[in-house]
Amino acid sequence: MENRRKHHQCGSTEQKVDQIEKENRPGKKRNEIKFFKYSENDLFRAVHSIKSGEISLNYASKLYGIPKSTLSNKLNKKVPMERKMGPTTILTKEEEEELVIWILNKAKLGFPLSGEDVKDSIQNVLKQCPRPNPFKDDRPGKKWLALFLSRHPEVVKRNAEAISKARATVTKHSITEWFAELKEYLHSTNAIDIFEDPKRILNCDETGCLTCPDTGKILGPKNYKNLYEISAGKQKEAITVLCNYSADGSTMPPMVVYPYKRMPDKIIKNMPDDWAVGRSDSGWMVSATFYEYVTKFMLPWLQKRQVKFPVILFLDGHKSHLSLQLSRFCSQNEIIVYCLPPNATHMMQPCDVSIFRPLKAAWKKVVRHSRQDRVTINKQNFCSFFKKAFDAVTADSIKNGFRACGLCPLDENAVDYSKCISVRRAEIENDSDDNEEKTPSNEDYKVAKSVVEYSIGVAKLQDFRNHLEQGTCAEGDDKSLFFFGKNAFPETDAINHPENNPNSAADDTKNQLVVILWGRNKQR
Template identity: 55%
Template structure:
């Protein structure tokens, strides 16, 4: 430090110390100088706060873009989502803030309403309960599922439900659900064919684009009930011919890629699954088990599910082929039926299976 300069140490006291010091001055227990020495707070600071010249709550820097309540809600969402098995990527948090700011049209310094690295750093400083860590990369051998791991997952699920005072859900299969998505090819391989023993040119003409795949989201209960599905198409706007082919209670999703997104998943839960639950008078709350690889749990969906009594919980990673009912039993059966429907369709007509004709055919397979 150069000669003649003085290094100041700012805020070497807590907010509680400041409140206690001001209270002692008001009650005239000690003099201003004595309180300053006792708590290590400058006399000028105490004098200005007592006289109302400066706010009682100290604050540095400009106002945050989000309010204290909004940031507290973000903190709660991040922590609880991680505890349920869905740890969040920083980009997902930034995307959520961007959607909020675009919705409420609040002025902000961000490019396209999306916060950057500096905002994230300051947000983490304001919320020390949240930490940012690198994901551990593990080998296939270490990722292998063990009996102990499965038993531990069931124990953690039981403890979570007990903590939420909802352990009775496990005794009611009508309140336990599993949701997952699968892809159905418009031109699947229909199996082995018959022909001359030594004939090499075994082939069949494709009834449509060979690699075209349509995403279907299905949800089933442990009691065997099936909620209406959602079918997702790669469109900006759903063509009328496709829209009119849908049953009234099915969901129509759309995304640029044709895959499920957080927006389409929210639409499904809010407009298809939840109304179906309420219509059937299924007791709330319910448990909805999801694949841990899903990134569809946005803050809007989390808030909706929390308010309506839908408890989201992550299945054990790398074990969905063992634990997930959709993978273990339901989807295999659906795809077997779908291949049979395609085979019968080929026998009746030479017309290709397209997005326009998919829904009436798929409905026969579920």
């Protein structure tokens, strides 16, 4: 008996442990309360089916899993059809929708709003359209903004990438023309077969690497306002690295540029054997350094791999990449240097599109590990540490970059034109045109007038005409009929008195938020 009791106790204990593990399983919240076991679409279907007489209330309750009391309250209009929990919002549903559209459109056009900007706009709205609110000086706080974002998941907090005004003017047309000119040039030089071999398609660009990049958010005590991190080296020291990749996923040894006329022995000692070292007074890329890289490192590397010539090298139009000396050398050695569209490298350069981001992420990880080991990264040992990050870039990231830029395979349709501000502006204008209700003209009302006269009858229309001529609308009259008649009979005096239109006040109130927000947008 004792053995059985022990076995039973052990078994029950194991069951409890399994139950606790299931409750604490990742992706499942403990004590999660589900308020509704039916969707809002099911509720609308059930009410519609009952109203149309297709099914009874009892059957709808069983079919959709909705309580009878809920269906009864919805049918008797004791509660609104839309499900709403918690207190009412300060802005109406329509106003919040207009606010969401305004926020999204501003972000698409390159003028994103911060949380403080949105609070300023709401404060401006409440000042011009006063209404009861719990805000101090009509300005919402952090809690309102958090709840607003939870109600509208399409609006999220993101980090914005700064682009110049020149980049904002890039159009889809200019990029497609660039592709057409590239194809025409390659056909004229009988070099179009380059794109049949990814090894012959290259892209190079420089990037600056900080020896002490920002660590981001860290963990620390809650009651301390300021937390500090002691820098192991110079905070704003950056080293220029020239990276070169081919469309087959291969990585060419980089060139590290230093501001030395005579290179210290420690740098040469810590540099990998096949890497290139460059010199310039500023530490940035200059024409002489880039010429040295192409002639002494890039060309021998291609020859060693037995890459078929000619090859094409895509790069941006920086002045350090363009020199008469380099142009002659490349022409003699069948290297086609082709500049990407101006101000479009964020869309058209593989290094910027998909390679440098994982490279910088890997570099921050290397720096973080070096800080944990209490090792200082400086110019002397930079190359030995940077090699870990440089080797972390995968061949798939390189291939995806060339593919996304439409350079391998050669396809202008592969470019993400949504990055063009002009394309986004056109989409917004098209959406506004599609959603805008077309207001019927007086001629439209006159055309429909004969149909209405035939359908309603002469007696009722004459009675309505009398009311309309007197400028009155009796209690209980059809408001939509009044609005139609006001426009269908323009010869009456009532059409010149908008105060007789019961819909005018509501329309004015509905448009107040739009006028305030978009008027503020135009002033900026």
